[in-house]
Amino acid sequence: LNLILSMAQLALTSCNLFDSSADRVTVHFINRDGERLTATAKEGESLLEVVVNQNLSIDGFGACEGTLACSTCHLIFEEDVFQKLDAITDEELDMLDLAYGLTDTSRLGCQVCVKKAMDGLTVQVPAEVADMRRELEVGKQSK
Numbered sequence: 460l461n462l463i464l465s466m467a468q469l470a471l472t473s474c475n476l477f478d479s480s481a482d483r484v485t486v487h488f489i490n491r492d493g494e495r496l497t498a499t500a501k502e503g504e505s506l507l508e509v510v511v512n513q514n515l516s517i518d519g520f521g522a523c524e525g526t527l528a529c530s531t532c533h534l535i536f537e538e539d540v541f542q543k544l545d546a547i548t549d550e551e552l553d554m555l556d557l558a559y560g561l562t563d564t565s566r567l568g569c570q571v572c573v574k575k576a577m578d579g580l581t582v583q584v585p586a587e588v589a590d591m592r593r594e595l596e597v598g599k600q601s602k
């Protein structure tokens with residue numbers, strides 16, 4: 460477990476190359492109800508950090524605070540943007556596999572770093588959310 464946690468922390472910090480003078484990037488989130496939420500992100504922030512720092516109202520998003528343990532930060536990208544994202548890690552892939560409504564262009568928002576080239580990006584919040592921590596708890600209780 461410790462190994463998993465330290466890998467998650469490594470993954471967490473991999474985005475943090477930004478400083479106060481970092482470029483601003485506009486990101487749009489289409490929420491579950493179809494509402495468009497627009498945020499001004501800093502280059503180097505993860506999309507989870509954007510949601511948290513800008514107080515975007517996305518129900519249940521980022522429940523594990525980016526430790527790759529929940530999949531509630533599942534986001535669906537446009538094909539052309541998805542192709543340009545950094546490579547996915549095995550740890551992200553494993554957690555993503557457990558997300559509801561998985562698509563070919565799905566990623567976990569806590570693992571995707573904002574880049575200048577993403578300015579104007581629109582991502583879709585899937586209709587359903589799976590919190591693997593909760594599912595595991597329910598599983599334990601029903602045994």
Ligand code: FES
Binds near residue numbers: 524525
């Ligand atoms: S916030 Fe939990 S996996 Fe991303």
